[in-house]
Every structure is written in C-alpha cells, then in structure tokens.
Amino acid sequence: MAQEKKKSSIKVGIQKFGTFLSGMIMPNIGAIIAWGLTAAIFMTPNGWFPNAQINNLIKPMLNYLLPLLIGYTGGKMVDDDRGAVIGAVATLGVIVGTDAPMFLGAMIMGPFSAWLLKKLDNAFQDKIKSGFEMIYNNFSLGILGMILAIFAYFIVNPIMVTGSRWASIGVDAIIRVHLLPLANIIIEPAKVLFLNNAIGNGILVPLGIQQAAKVGKSVLFLMESNPGPGLGILLAFMLFGKGSSKSSAPGAAIIEFFGGVHEIYFPYVLMKPSLILAAMAGGVTGTFLFSVLGGGLKAAASPGSILAILLVAAKGSYFGNLVGVFGAAIVSFVVATIILKRDKGTGDELAEKQKQMKSMKSESKGQEMPSAQNAQSSVKSYADIKKVIFACDAGMGSSAMGASLLRDKFKKAGIKLPVTNTAVRNLKDEDGLLVITQEELTDRARQKAPNAMQVSVGNFLSSPKYDQIVANFKALTQVEDKPEKAAKPAEKPGLIIGIDFSKVKEVNFIRHDEHLGSATMATSLFSDAMKKAGKKTPVKAVKINELDDDPSHLVIVTPAAKKNLKLRYADIQIITVDDLLQDKKLKQIVDKLN
Known part of the structure; x- marks a missing residue:
C-alpha cells in the first residue's frame, strides 16, 4: 500500500512538473503559429511568397516576442501580474547578446524571478506602513527586476548559449544516424499517461523552434503531434473491436485525426495495455519516415490534427509529412489488429470489469459517485454546487468537448448551472465547485481544489457518470423547499387522467x-x-x-x-x-x- 502511494505521488509529481513546463508554452501556441505561418509564407528566399519587408518581422518575433511571452506566462503562473512583469523583465536579460532563440532561458528566468519576488513580498509586504504600499510595490519589482536582468545577461545567458549549442549538436547527431525514432518508445507510453502536453509543449516545441530557426523546419514538431498511431488503433477497433469500444471508435477516429484531440484514444489503450505496442510501433515508424523523407514543420501543430500539420508544413515537406502520418497509422493498425484478434474477451465484459474497478477505486478513496437509484439520499451534497468545471491537462480539446456534452444534458434536463473547462493547473479552490477530471488527473485536481466535489471519469466523451450527475441534480430540484404544485388526479386502471x-x-x-x-x-x-x-x-x-x-x-x-x-x-x-x-x-x- 505504501509503495503504491509512493508510485502515485511520483507520477503526480512528474505530471505536475511536465504540466508546469507546458503551461508556459500552451497559452502562447497561437503566437508560435503566427510566427511559423509568417516564416512559411513570407520568409526570403524559401517562403511560398517571399517578401523582404514582411521578412523583417520574423527574427524579432522569434528572438524577442516569443521568449518574452513565455517568460511573462511563466512568471504569471507563480505570482499573477507582478510575477508576469518581473518574469518578462528578467527574460530580456537572457535574450540580448545572442542570436539564438532563448526559450529554455525564458522558461527558467520567468518562474524563477516571480518566485524570488514572491518570497520578497512575503518577507516585507506586511511590514510596509500604510500609505507606502505603492512605493514598495513599484520599487521592489523594479530594483529586483534590474538585478535579475543583469544576472541573466552575465550568468544565465552564457550557460544557455552553451547548453543550446550542445543540445542542437546532440539533436542533429541523433537525426543524422536515424536514432530519433527511438524516442517514440518513451513518448507514446508517456502520452497515454496524460503527459502528452508536457512532452510536446514542454520539451519538443522549444527544441523544435530552435531547430526550425536554424534550418527552416523541424521533425520534432511532429513526434508528439502525429495523429497516425492513434488513428491506426481506432481503425483496428472499428473493424475488429467488440462491444461498445467498436461502436464508439468511428466517432473517436474522426475527432482524433481531424480534431487533433489525441486524448480520445488513450482509454482504448488503457483498456488493453498491450496496445501500447501498437502506439509505439506507429510512433517509431512515423518519425523514421519523417526523417528520411524530409518531413518537418515550420511551427508547432497544435492541436495534433492532420489539418494543423498541413497548415504549418514547411515548403517541400508535404509528401514526407503525409507518408509519415499514414505510415504510422498503417503500422499501428496492423499491430493493434493482431492484438485485438488474439483477445478472447468481449468489449462488454471488459467494460463491465473496468466499471467495477473504477467503483472499487472510488470507494477506496471515499469518492463513490451517487447513482440515480440512491440520488434521493445523496442530494444534500449537490445542494451547494454553483458551477461545474471540466479540468484536463491542457484545458482544451477533450475537456471542452466533455463540458459541451454535459452542458447539453443540463439544457435538456432544465438544469441551469454554468459548465466550463480549464487546465488542472488553473483550478482554484472555491465554494460550490464540482470538478470533473480524467482519473489520471484527479489527484492533481484535488490538490488544487481540495474543497471541491471531485468526479473522476475514464473518458470525457462517453462516461455514464454524466447521467448520474444529471439524476442527482434533478433529484435535488424535486426535494428542495418550494411551493407544491396541485396534485394530479391519480390514474385509474384503463383510464388516462391529467394529460394535456x-x-x-x-x-x-x-x-x-x-x-x-x-x-x-x-x-x-x-x-x-x-x-x-x-x-x-x-x-x-x-x-x-x-x-x-x-x-x-x-x-x-x-x-x-x-x-x-x-x-x-x-x-x-x-x-x-x-x-x-x-x-x-x-x-x-x-x-x-x-
């Protein structure tokens, strides 16, 4: 038991760190795509429509705008607005003096500066005399920001330049000897454990941007965002799956491939863990084909949709990109088909076992979800709920669709409660909150909002717990103190009474x-x-x-x-x-x- 708790805490710690890294990148993906599209279309001389004047935007966006946004976001994650400002100021120190894009430096200086400012405020803010708060706030940030910018320029900048150079040499060497595909042996299992955004946006995107700035494109942007492995697994379920997993696979495949929501195929792999071999085989195949056929993107493809990949593909890379995606899909399909054909169970039996396992897990944590049958005895726990939030790793994609599904169910049932979605890292502990998360993220959600009601689901897009939640709220409306309606006449055998x-x-x-x-x-x-x-x-x-x-x-x-x-x-x-x-x-x- 203690060992299981230790493993769980390690996993949660890794997820938190990875999410923190990706949290600095995710809000700025739009800006990264703006830079990537500008470079792909107007860069001289390799753009689709080279333009010398517009080309002047590309380098400042890469070297200044993007690192400053990342530093600003990293600081804001630690200490709100004050942290954001000092994070940007300190990041500038690591940017100047080099032509290399300082994304890693920004990811260090942004949160580090905000953390120091927060410690300074905790030590001195309570001691400031009334009327002098504004002087303290402005000058403490300004003086510390100046010191940190100088520190970043003289100390952090040289370290980052050397580190970036060696990282670039290492990545180039791995690509030259075609060993990069082996990284997918780690990437694919990590994705299924909901570390996809941490790996993609926290590690591969910053490295990919540096490589794209140097050679015009990067395969690194494709390694986590490739929808091929997931598509192959879902196609195998469509043809050779059983029970509900087979019937739900077609819709999931469309959402995964065209919508870019990779999380939708994770539950299918978790149902049959041996399918991770199919994902790994597909990922390795895709990255190998990208590398040998000249594939690559100008910027991050977010979400990991085939449409996003085509939009930010580098000139001359379309063939390699398409062959890599569909090659990955074919290989993962073949491996998944072999696994599914050897499976002796039925989809319904497996779903029932999973349901029992989830129930046991919830009971062991005191999280048992009330069902429609016992709703009358559990409505008190729902009486104070004022808002429902779906929380996932990135705060987009699967949680947005889950929120939309529950919102529609609430509308049909006449339940008037706001339903929104956010990233787990942005949850705040507030009164009257019901938080719905994937099971792998529930521990982190509980840490962020310990007083909220927590509901764990296996799949945001097809969970029976949504109906249970609706049933509980409907039961609540029926037992609340309110003026009673006039009783309808009782129906007599063979007669219809009280129907309009x-x-x-x-x-x-x-x-x-x-x-x-x-x-x-x-x-x-x-x-x-x-x-x-x-x-x-x-x-x-x-x-x-x-x-x-x-x-x-x-x-x-x-x-x-x-x-x-x-x-x-x-x-x-x-x-x-x-x-x-x-x-x-x-x-x-x-x-x-x-």
Missing part, C-alpha cells in the same frame, strides 16, 4: 440497452396504429437521457420505469401502461393525439 394532449408534439418510448427489442417493437406498433388512424404526431424510441424536459414529450412507460423517469424530469408528460405492446390505454392515446 394539446401540448404533445412527440410520443416517446424509452429504449434501454437491456430491453432494446421491446421498445423498438412498441414504437413500431404504435407508429402503425397512428398511421392507420391518420394521426401525424411523430413516435420515437429514445434513451432516457435524450429527452427535453417539457410537456411536448408524451412518454409511455411501464410502472417500473416511471420512477426513474420522474427522478430525471419534472415537466414531461408520462403515461404508464402494464404492457408496452397491447395495453388498452394505447388505443385511447392514439384517439386523443393529433
């Missing part, structure tokens, strides 16, 4: 995975009866979470299913029948509908 048929615009049967056939047959029979009667109200079989909470929906259910439906919805109209296929009420409903 003039408001009905759609008739629904609830489709359950375990009772799919009965709902489908009931829908078909009822639709036929409506057609024979000349009625035009549409009839549909839907999942329980797909309804809008308003009286335009007339839902026909059995008594056993009514309780679960009432728990989720307050305003839909419900008719209970003993038999979905041949109850006497069904003919009465047809007669009353339009």
Whole structure:
C-alpha cells in the first residue's frame, strides 16, 4: 500500500512538473503559429511568397516576442501580474547578446524571478506602513527586476548559449544516424499517461523552434503531434473491436485525426495495455519516415490534427509529412489488429470489469459517485454546487468537448448551472465547485481544489457518470423547499387522467440497452396504429437521457420505469401502461393525439 502511494505521488509529481513546463508554452501556441505561418509564407528566399519587408518581422518575433511571452506566462503562473512583469523583465536579460532563440532561458528566468519576488513580498509586504504600499510595490519589482536582468545577461545567458549549442549538436547527431525514432518508445507510453502536453509543449516545441530557426523546419514538431498511431488503433477497433469500444471508435477516429484531440484514444489503450505496442510501433515508424523523407514543420501543430500539420508544413515537406502520418497509422493498425484478434474477451465484459474497478477505486478513496437509484439520499451534497468545471491537462480539446456534452444534458434536463473547462493547473479552490477530471488527473485536481466535489471519469466523451450527475441534480430540484404544485388526479386502471394532449408534439418510448427489442417493437406498433388512424404526431424510441424536459414529450412507460423517469424530469408528460405492446390505454392515446 505504501509503495503504491509512493508510485502515485511520483507520477503526480512528474505530471505536475511536465504540466508546469507546458503551461508556459500552451497559452502562447497561437503566437508560435503566427510566427511559423509568417516564416512559411513570407520568409526570403524559401517562403511560398517571399517578401523582404514582411521578412523583417520574423527574427524579432522569434528572438524577442516569443521568449518574452513565455517568460511573462511563466512568471504569471507563480505570482499573477507582478510575477508576469518581473518574469518578462528578467527574460530580456537572457535574450540580448545572442542570436539564438532563448526559450529554455525564458522558461527558467520567468518562474524563477516571480518566485524570488514572491518570497520578497512575503518577507516585507506586511511590514510596509500604510500609505507606502505603492512605493514598495513599484520599487521592489523594479530594483529586483534590474538585478535579475543583469544576472541573466552575465550568468544565465552564457550557460544557455552553451547548453543550446550542445543540445542542437546532440539533436542533429541523433537525426543524422536515424536514432530519433527511438524516442517514440518513451513518448507514446508517456502520452497515454496524460503527459502528452508536457512532452510536446514542454520539451519538443522549444527544441523544435530552435531547430526550425536554424534550418527552416523541424521533425520534432511532429513526434508528439502525429495523429497516425492513434488513428491506426481506432481503425483496428472499428473493424475488429467488440462491444461498445467498436461502436464508439468511428466517432473517436474522426475527432482524433481531424480534431487533433489525441486524448480520445488513450482509454482504448488503457483498456488493453498491450496496445501500447501498437502506439509505439506507429510512433517509431512515423518519425523514421519523417526523417528520411524530409518531413518537418515550420511551427508547432497544435492541436495534433492532420489539418494543423498541413497548415504549418514547411515548403517541400508535404509528401514526407503525409507518408509519415499514414505510415504510422498503417503500422499501428496492423499491430493493434493482431492484438485485438488474439483477445478472447468481449468489449462488454471488459467494460463491465473496468466499471467495477473504477467503483472499487472510488470507494477506496471515499469518492463513490451517487447513482440515480440512491440520488434521493445523496442530494444534500449537490445542494451547494454553483458551477461545474471540466479540468484536463491542457484545458482544451477533450475537456471542452466533455463540458459541451454535459452542458447539453443540463439544457435538456432544465438544469441551469454554468459548465466550463480549464487546465488542472488553473483550478482554484472555491465554494460550490464540482470538478470533473480524467482519473489520471484527479489527484492533481484535488490538490488544487481540495474543497471541491471531485468526479473522476475514464473518458470525457462517453462516461455514464454524466447521467448520474444529471439524476442527482434533478433529484435535488424535486426535494428542495418550494411551493407544491396541485396534485394530479391519480390514474385509474384503463383510464388516462391529467394529460394535456394539446401540448404533445412527440410520443416517446424509452429504449434501454437491456430491453432494446421491446421498445423498438412498441414504437413500431404504435407508429402503425397512428398511421392507420391518420394521426401525424411523430413516435420515437429514445434513451432516457435524450429527452427535453417539457410537456411536448408524451412518454409511455411501464410502472417500473416511471420512477426513474420522474427522478430525471419534472415537466414531461408520462403515461404508464402494464404492457408496452397491447395495453388498452394505447388505443385511447392514439384517439386523443393529433
């Protein structure tokens, strides 16, 4: 047990450090792309449309703008606005005096300067007399900033210049002997452990920018952002997967390849850990093909979409880039296919085992997620929730899509709560907060927001816990202190009472995975009866979470299913029948509908 905790703390520590590095790059990816596109299009003489005047923007953007933005962001992460300003000032000291882009120097001086200023403030700010706060704030930052800029110029700059030169020589040597692809043996497993942004933006992007500034392009930009390995794995699931993993793979493949959200295929690999071999084989193949066929990008491809890769590809590198991406996809597909064909289990069995494992893990940490059935006894924990935040490593991509899914479910259920997304590092501990994270990031989210309600999911795009959350909020609205509505007359056997048929615009049967056939047959029979009667109200079989909470929906259910439906919805109209296929009420409903 102690050893497991130690391993967990080490992993969290590595993730935090990697996220800190990537956190200085991620907010500035747009600026990096702006520089990359300017260089790709207008650089003389190798741009698509060389322009000597616009070319004057390229070097200042690379040598001054980007490092200063990184230093500013790094300082802000440590000490908000004051840290951001002193981070930029100190970064300038490491920039001047060299033509090499000082990204690593900026990543050191930005947060280091802000940390020193924060220590200085902690020591002296409480001792400042009233009325002298502004003098202290301005001069403490100014004097320390001057000292740090001089320190960076004379001490840090020479160290960084030497280090950058040796790093560049090392990378060039590795590329010349074609050993760079071996790095993907480490990169691919690290990605699946949600270190993708740390590796890509914290390590490869800064090195790639220096290489691109020197030779016009860099393969390093492609090593983590290559969507090929993930695409191959998802294609294998599409053809040879089982259960829900097979049915969800096509949509995941589109999002991964064109949207660039690589996190979407991580759960597939985690379900069958041997698939990491497919990702590694695809990554090694892709990087090898990029290297030997002259592939490379002018700037970072973020997100790692095929569209982003094509937009920032260096002139003359399109063939190498495309062959590398699709070559990686083919190899990972072949390896994943072999693994999936040898698998004796079913996708449904595996999903059930995962669900049990997640439940046990949550219980061991005291995080058990209330279900729809026990929602009535757990609503007190939801009474104070004022905001829901999805938190992922980068604060974009998968968390944004997860937030969108839950936002849509809230809208349909009539729940009026804001749902947003952010990076784990930007979480703040505030009252009334529900934080939803991937399981690998929950420990870090808890450290940032210890008083928030925490919910862990395996996949932001397909988690049953979203329906459980909706059920709990719906239960809350039903037990809150509020004026009671006039009680509806109780239904008598064979009679329909309390239904306003003039408001009905759609008739629904609830489709359950375990009772799919009965709902489908009931829908078909009822639709036929409506057609024979000349009625035009549409009839549909839907999942329980797909309804809008308003009286335009007339839902026909059995008594056993009514309780679960009432728990989720307050305003839909419900008719209970003993038999979905041949109850006497069904003919009465047809007669009353339009």
